[in-house]
Amino acid sequence: MNLQAIKVIFQYEMLRTWDTLFQSIVSPVISTSLYFIVFGSAIGSRIQSIDGVSYGLFIVPGLTMLSLLTQSISNASFGIFFPKFTGSIYEIHSAPISFFEILVGYVGAAATKSLIIGFIILLTASFFVDLNIAHPLWMLTFLILTCISFSLFGFIIGLWANDFEKLQVIPLLVITPLVFLGGSFYSVNMLPPFWQTVTLFNPVVYLISGFRWSFFEVSDVSVGISLAMILVFLTICIVIVGWMFKTGYRIKQ
Amino acid sequence: MQAIVSINDLSKTYQSGFQALKKINLDIAKGEILALLGPNGAGKTTLISIICGIVSPSSGTVTANGHDNVIDYRKTRELIGLVPQELTLGAFDTVWNTIQFSRGLFGKKKDKTYLEQLLKDLSLFDKKNHELRTLSGGMKRRVLIAKALSHEPEILFLDEPTAGVDVELRKDMWNIVRRLRESGVTIILTTHYIEEAEEIADRIGVISNGELILVEDKQTLMHNLGKKQLIVELKEAVSSLPQSLATYDLTLSDDGNKLTYTYDTMSDSTGITALLQNIHNAGLALKDLQIKQSSLEDIFVDLVKEGG
Structure with missing residues (x-):
């Protein structure tokens, strides 16, 4: 095990965060604050509470997930795509390092960064609403699992993409709609029955529902199913990455 | 001859169907400077890339210090440093960070003294905290050499090291190569500046159309064919x-x-x-x-x- 290599990849990626501080940390804080001002305070005050939770409070878990998902994907995909783009990836290929170690370094850094952003958003939210977390340990579990799963997913996108357009297309065209339609801003129960069924095919619903349960003990689907779904997604990502490494798909000529 | 690198029946056919290497056999002696000559597209870079682990061979084997470079890749890659042909560097990191990164990737612990001396030897020390994108082409080339040497390799590959490099840097480069050889490093370089191969190499290999058409001691070669x-x-x-x-x-x-x-x-x-x-x-x-x-x-x- 080349621990030194994992360490430098991790540090290098974290350093990149520090260098692009505004983009990586300040911007999610600002956008979250805007959501709270608009939906939480301005509009939210005229919306009745959902399942006994005030609207401003209700959207906290969904908003956190929105940032977490997009940040995890963009961090991890960019981290591995950029060396491919500049060509400096030759060094990683020629180093005494296994694919697994590369993965741990890049995905570990992206997930850590997302986790930090998640905490910052929750902290920001606590300035706008009175935040009480019913099950902190469960919340942490959901948070960590989501960061790892979606960083892995981002890593796959970064390996697969061979231009900047492909790098952007999945986060923009797939993830954002899934999060918005995944119950970030509403309860699935508020939808007509047909759309409720359709919504259940959206994996993000389970993430947000489980995460929300850890705060308020209210959820759209049972928390066990939520947990199972995120583990399934994690497993799928691991299998895909494993296959890519084994076959060298888009990695090695 | 004590071979530090042994290449046996190495062939490579790319997915496009292009056969870049045809059954290459070559032993590289410990401590020598071997120059690989050949026109563009002859297969020089593919050969180097396979030895370094960047490209997978279609058939054949490569061993370094007796270890197979696919099975025992950790052991072989630790020994090898590579200076690629293109100026493939990141953009926003500093010179110091990038060489520390390289050293760490190869599993070596931090060594400030060694890396500082390396930068001084390459006249890069005053650029230590500069971002890579702000450097000139020649400086980037020096950084690539520093990265390749950051983990103290025993075998150094230089792929067209003097392409697009000014006279001063070229001289510096050959001085570095000589010093490295004196310290026991085996050096394999590709070049199309033949006078340089003539000046610096111990042996010369000629690759054309994916075949190694000749490997000969430089003196013998000049003598026989002169x-x-x-x-x-x-x-x-x-x-x-x-x-x-x-x-x-x-x-x-x-x-x-x-x-x-x-x-x-x-x-x-x-x-x-x-x-x-x-x-x-x-x-x-x-x-x-x-x-x-x-x-x-x-x-x-x-x-x-x-x-x-």
């Missing part, structure tokens, strides 16, 4: 060669002032004495004599022509 030319300058120009000189391999220059005689240094008799006698007998007066020995470049061009 041709000499005797150029005879005449006092008065002639319009054609005198009949009595027709048996010699002579060419007359366009202005009729010079006769060029090509001969083999290895043959028993070069025929120079008789030729000069005959020129005198033909009534031609000599103004001057010159002798030209074919350079490695001429040898190389001949070889590739034959190979192609």
Whole structure:
């Protein structure tokens, strides 16, 4: 095990965060604050509470997930795509390092960064609403699992993409709609029955529902199913990455 | 010869169907400088990339220090440093961060003293905290060398190290190469500046169309394939060669002032004495004599022509 290599990849990626501080940390804080001002305070005050939770409070878990998902994907995909783009990836290929170690370094850094952003958003939210977390340990579990799963997913996108357009297309065209339609801003129960069924095919619903349960003990689907779904997604990502490494798909000529 | 790198029946066919290497066999001796010559697209970079682990071979094996470079990749890659042909560097990190990153990737612990000395040797120390994107092409080339040497490799690959590099850097580079060789590092370089291979290499390999058409000690190569030319300058120009000189391999220059005689240094008799006698007998007066020995470049061009 080349621990030194994992360490430098991790540090290098974290350093990149520090260098692009505004983009990586300040911007999610600002956008979250805007959501709270608009939906939480301005509009939210005229919306009745959902399942006994005030609207401003209700959207906290969904908003956190929105940032977490997009940040995890963009961090991890960019981290591995950029060396491919500049060509400096030759060094990683020629180093005494296994694919697994590369993965741990890049995905570990992206997930850590997302986790930090998640905490910052929750902290920001606590300035706008009175935040009480019913099950902190469960919340942490959901948070960590989501960061790892979606960083892995981002890593796959970064390996697969061979231009900047492909790098952007999945986060923009797939993830954002899934999060918005995944119950970030509403309860699935508020939808007509047909759309409720359709919504259940959206994996993000389970993430947000489980995460929300850890705060308020209210959820759209049972928390066990939520947990199972995120583990399934994690497993799928691991299998895909494993296959890519084994076959060298888009990695090695 | 104690081989530090052994290449056996190595072939590579890319997915496009292009066969870049055809059954290459080559042993590289510990501590030598081997220059690989060949026209663009001959397969030099593919060969280096396979040894370093960047490209997978289609068939054949490579061992470094006795370890297979696929099975025991950690052991072989630790030994090897690579300076790629293209200026493939990140953009926003500093010189210092990037060489620390390289050292760590190869599993070595931080060593400030070594890395600082390395930067000083490469005249990069004052650029230590500069971002890579702000450096000139020559400086980037130096950074690539620093990265390759950051983990103290025993084998160094330099892929076209002097392409697009100014005279000063080229001199620096060869000084570094000599120093590295003195410290026991084995160096394999590709170049199309043949005079450099001639100056610095111990052995020369020529690759053409994916085949290693020749590997030879430089001196032997020059000796075996070397041709000499005797150029005879005449006092008065002639319009054609005198009949009595027709048996010699002579060419007359366009202005009729010079006769060029090509001969083999290895043959028993070069025929120079008789030729000069005959020129005198033909009534031609000599103004001057010159002798030209074919350079490695001429040898190389001949070889590739034959190979192609």
